[in-house]
Amino acid sequence: MRxxxxxxxxxxxxxxxxxxxxxxxxxxxxxxxxxxFIWTLANTLTIVFIAKGxxxxxxxxxxxxxxxxxxxxxxxxxxxGMVFGLLVEMVQWERWEGTIEHTFMAPLSRSMHLLGTxxxxxxxxxxxxAALFVVVALFFHLELPHADYVAALxxxxxxxxxxxxxxxxxxxxxxxxxxxxVQLGYIAQGLILVVSGVYYDVSVLPGWMQALARISPAxxxxxxxxxxxxDGKGLHALWGDIWPMIVIGVxxxxxxxxxxxxxxxxxxxxxxxKRSG
Amino acid sequence: MFSAxxxxxxxxxxxxxAVEVSQLxxxxxxxxxxxxxxxxxxxxxxxxxxxxxxxxxLGQNGSGKSTLVRLLSTLLLEDGGAARIFGYDVFREPRxxxxxxxxxxxxxxxxxxxxxxxxxxxxxxxxxxxRRDTRAxxxxxxxxxxxxxxxATGPMEDLSRGMQQKVALARALLTSPVLLLLDEPTTGxxxxxxxxxxxxxxxxxxxxxxTVLLCTHDLTxxxxxxxxxxxLHAGELLCLAPAAELKRRYRAETLEExxxxxxxxxxxxxxxxx
Numbered sequence: 001m002r003x004x005x006x007x008x009x010x011x012x013x014x015x016x017x018x019x020x021x022x023x024x025x026x027x028x029x030x031x032x033x034x035x036x037f038i039w040t041l042a043n044t045l046t047i048v049f050i051a052k053g054x055x056x057x058x059x060x061x062x063x064x065x066x067x068x069x070x071x072x073x074x075x076x077x078x079x080x081g082m083v084f085g086l087l088v089e090m091v092q093w094e095r096w097e098g099t100i101e102h103t104f105m106a107p108l109s110r111s112m113h114l115l116g117t118x119x120x121x122x123x124x125x126x127x128x129x130a131a132l133f134v135v136v137a138l139f140f141h142l143e144l145p146h147a148d149y150v151a152a153l154x155x156x157x158x159x160x161x162x163x164x165x166x167x168x169x170x171x172x173x174x175x176x177x178x179x180x181x182v183q184l185g186y187i188a189q190g191l192i193l194v195v196s197g198v199y200y201d202v203s204v205l206p207g208w209m210q211a212l213a214r215i216s217p218a219x220x221x222x223x224x225x226x227x228x229x230x231d232g233k234g235l236h237a238l239w240g241d242i243w244p245m246i247v248i249g250v251x252x253x254x255x256x257x258x259x260x261x262x263x264x265x266x267x268x269x270x271x272x273x274k275r276s277g
Numbered sequence: 278m279f280s281a282x283x284x285x286x287x288x289x290x291x292x293x294x295a296v297e298v299s300q301l302x303x304x305x306x307x308x309x310x311x312x313x314x315x316x317x318x319x320x321x322x323x324x325x326x327x328x329x330x331x332x333x334x335l336g337q338n339g340s341g342k343s344t345l346v347r348l349l350s351t352l353l354l355e356d357g358g359a360a361r362i363f364g365y366d367v368f369r370e371p372r373x374x375x376x377x378x379x380x381x382x383x384x385x386x387x388x389x390x391x392x393x394x395x396x397x398x399x400x401x402x403x404x405x406x407x408r409r410d411t412r413a414x415x416x417x418x419x420x421x422x423x424x425x426x427x428x429a430t431g432p433m434e435d436l437s438r439g440m441q442q443k444v445a446l447a448r449a450l451l452t453s454p455v456l457l458l459l460d461e462p463t464t465g466x467x468x469x470x471x472x473x474x475x476x477x478x479x480x481x482x483x484x485x486x487x488t489v490l491l492c493t494h495d496l497t498x499x500x501x502x503x504x505x506x507x508x509l510h511a512g513e514l515l516c517l518a519p520a521a522e523l524k525r526r527y528r529a530e531t532l533e534e535x536x537x538x539x540x541x542x543x544x545x546x547x548x549x550x551x
Contacts (some may be wrong), residue, residue, distance in 0.1 A: 010405030017402025021388070024399065028390040028432070099385040102448075105350045106403035107375035268354040271305050274347075275384065 018116030022086070028126070028241070037128065044074040044136055047199065057224040067140055068230050071133070073198040078223055079129045080163060080189060086121035087167035088185030089112070091174040098275040110264065111257055114171065114195070118164035126156065146232025152225050154235060158245045159221035165252025166217070172263030178272060192216050197223070217248045287376060288455065295456055295488035296349065298324040300358035302345070303344050318344040322514040323506065328363075331482060331489040331548040332517070333503035335496065335536060339490055341512040342492035343382075346460045349490070350380050362456055379454035383461040387440035389434035393419060396433060397451060404452040411451070418447045423473055439470030439471045446477055449484075457481065459491045463498060471498075477501055496532045506532065510540040 026033060051066035094100035103113070137144070170188045171263030195200065195209045196218035202210055213219045226240035227233040235242070267273045294490045300321040306313055319341045326332045336342045347353045349360060351371040360367040362374045387396045394415055405491050418431055422443040433441060440460065449457060459478065463471040476496060493499050499506050499522045507517035516523060516539060520532055527538035537543050 013402050013405045013407060020402060020458045021391075021395075021399035024391050024395045025388065027396075035316050042280055099388060100385055101347070101350070101352055101382075102380075102386050102400065103403070105375055105378070105380065106400070107372050107405070108403040109372070265354065268352065271347075271353060273352050274385065 007207045010029050010107070011079075011109055011112050014106075015112045015116040015119075019120050022117070022120045022124070022206065027149065034101075037131070038130060040078050041135060044071070044078065044132060045139065046075045047071075048136060048140065054074070064143060065230060068142055068144060069226060070199055071136055071140075072226050072229060073143070073222065074136075075129050075133055076218065076225065077193055077198055079125045079131060080193065082125035082128060083118065083121040083160065083163050084119055084167045084170060084185065084189045087171040088122070088174065088189075089184055090114075090117050090171055092182050095174070095178060095276045097275075100275055104264070104273055107168075110260060114168050114257065114260060115164070117171075118160075118167055121167070122157070122164070125160075125196065126153075130156065141235075144229055145227045147230070148232050148234050150230040151233065151235045151238060155221060155224040155228060155238060155242065156206060158249070159224075159240055161249030162217035162245055162252045165249060165254075165256040168253070168256025169259045172260045175260075175263045175267045187204070192218050195219070215248070217252075219243050220245045288363045289375070290364055291328070293328075294325045294361075295328045295363060296324075296331065296332075296490065297361040298325065298358070299323050299351075299360070301310075301345075301348060301355055302357040302542045303348060303353060304356050317512050318437055319348070319471040319513045322388050322509075322512075324380060324514060324517050326488055326490060328488055329486050330505070331478075331491060331503045332507065333491040333493055333499035334504050334507045334509050334514075335494060335499050336492070336509035337494060340509045342509055343460055343532060344512075345509070346380065346382075346458050346486075346490070346492055350378065351459055363425065375506060378456045379449040379452050379478075380460065381442070381445045381449050383464040385433070385438065385445060387433045387441065387514055390432050390471075391446075392431055393424065393429045393436070396444065397448050400448050401451050406451070415450065417449075419444070422447045422450070422477055437470075439466050439473075442470065442474060443468060443477075446474065450481060453483075453485065454487060456488045456490070456518070459489060461493055462491075463493070463495060475502060495534065500532050508539045515539045528532060 048067055048070050051063055054061070054066070055063045091100065094103055132215055170185040173184045177184070195205065195212040196216045197213065198207070198218070202213040202219055205213060220241040224238045227238060227241070264273070298491065300323055302317075302321045303318065303319040304315045304317050307316055321441070322345070327492055334342055334345065336434065344353065348355060349362065349367060351367060351374055355368055363377055365373045365377075367374050397415045397419075398408070398411055416426055416429065420426060424440060424443045424447065428436060428440065433444065436444070445463070462478075463474050476487065478491070479502065484491060489502075491499065491502060504519060505517055506520045508515045508523075518526065520543065523535045524530070527535040529535035529538055533543070
């Protein structure tokens with residue numbers, strides 16, 4: 001019993017080490033953070049302005065709703081990019097800095113290593129996405145009188161479990177392929193969003209893409225977030241989108257850990273667990 | 278730092294060797310164009326290191342020194358043979374082994390924008406050390422390795438190589454390793470920093486009773502620090518004995534001559550060509 005408590009304490013300490021390290025990095029690269037935020041803001045604005053553009057061209061639709069619809073798509077893209085980015089670049093980053101060998105030879109379980117990175121990505125992503133939402137909403141004077149923000153936050157947290165699981169699967173790519181891994185990770189992120197209806201309803205997609213949409217957690221996250229923020233639906237009404245995300249999350253996290261474990265063994269077998277240069 | 282009792286719980290048998298390597302081998306596959314070929318990095322090697330001993334492995338670049346250290350650091354999987362550290366199987370029980378070891382290599386391995394204190398602080402957490410334990414311990418250890426504390430909060434990228442290497446030693450010492458793996462720790466350092474690092478290695482052995490495996494191509498360093506010296510050449514461990522015995526065996530006046538007799542080439546020449 002005492003041994004189990006000691007082990008658990010050491011695991012939690014390792015987890016806190018990952019969070020601590022990433023906090024230091026963000027603090028030290030604060031100007032980069034500001035630059036990225038402005039870039040993401042500009043990117044989001046270009047997408048959200050599309051609704052205004054169509055209105056000016058003579059299209060008849062609810063501009064406020066269309067603007068909110070596009071904004072939520074852009075925010076989820078940005079959020080997913082942050083969570084996936086931290087996980088996919090985790091290995092590559094350490095290669096560049098030269099710390100990869102020290103991290104992988106430390107008595108830190110891989111589950112705590114990956115979960116620490118993923119959970120830090122979720123916290124960081126929520127803060128940045130909320131800030132982005134506030135700035136863009138003010139910019140467009142968006143009116144969302146019925147929005148259920150508590151339900152939206154719960155949906156985002158539930159979706160994040162499966163995002164972390166899928167992120168773990170993609171984070172193995174830089175481990176087994178130092179040259180191409182990060183790029184492949186970003187391709188995976190893009191494909192997930194394309195089939196999930198990031199700026200459109202999935203019903204406009206070809207049949208085979210709709211089939212893929214059914215196994216993507218982002219499909220349910222986007223639909224539930226739009227329902228809670230635009231239509232003001234509560235958690236009870238969103239259950240139909242929440243339970244598939246729970247199921248995907250329960251499968252994705254252990255699967256992600258197992259895939260990473262196998263990737264790490266491959267890297268150790270072939271001498272790829274080392275710094276660049 | 279870890280208490281002595283906590284570490285002794287991890288090593289129940291005091292008589293077990295610190296390192297036991299048996300027929301350990303490693304190959305790498307390399308691709309050149311469409312062709313793949315195998316490179317033998319380590320031919321089957323066997324040796325053991327007693328608890329508290331310092332063993333130096335001499336060899337030129339590409340001789341297999343780093344492969345040996347990376348195998349013992351749980352960063353590579355073996356192709357053959359076995360390795361045990363304080364009785365634990367390096368490849369089957371890596372977490373137990375990781376708790377007992379730390380490593381200092383030639384390259385400074387830090388997040389360069391982070392300060393020395395920040396780098397040491399998060400790394401200590403990976404070894405289960407609490408913030409309240411490391412808050413006072415980190416400045417104390419930095420001071421002990423001769424690192425100026427007024428530089429401890431600035432980015433690592435602003436520090437000299439010698440200073441960065443002192444932080445690397447402090448990081449290793451912070452986790453109280455019972456086996457210290459040193460992979461060319463003084464390469465590229467100026468003479469003064471080199472002597473300071475060597476003094477520190479002596480102190481760690483004296484104070485902490487640590488076992489040291491030192492891979493180097495500095496003959497003087499090997500002779501002064503280690504009880505036994507091994508010569509690793511083209512992945513093969515040619516010999517492992519006290520420096521005096523090596524000189525007798527190869528009828529040499531100096532360790533450099535012994536190295537030449539054993540390998541057929543001088544260490545410096547091989548470094549340039551190899």
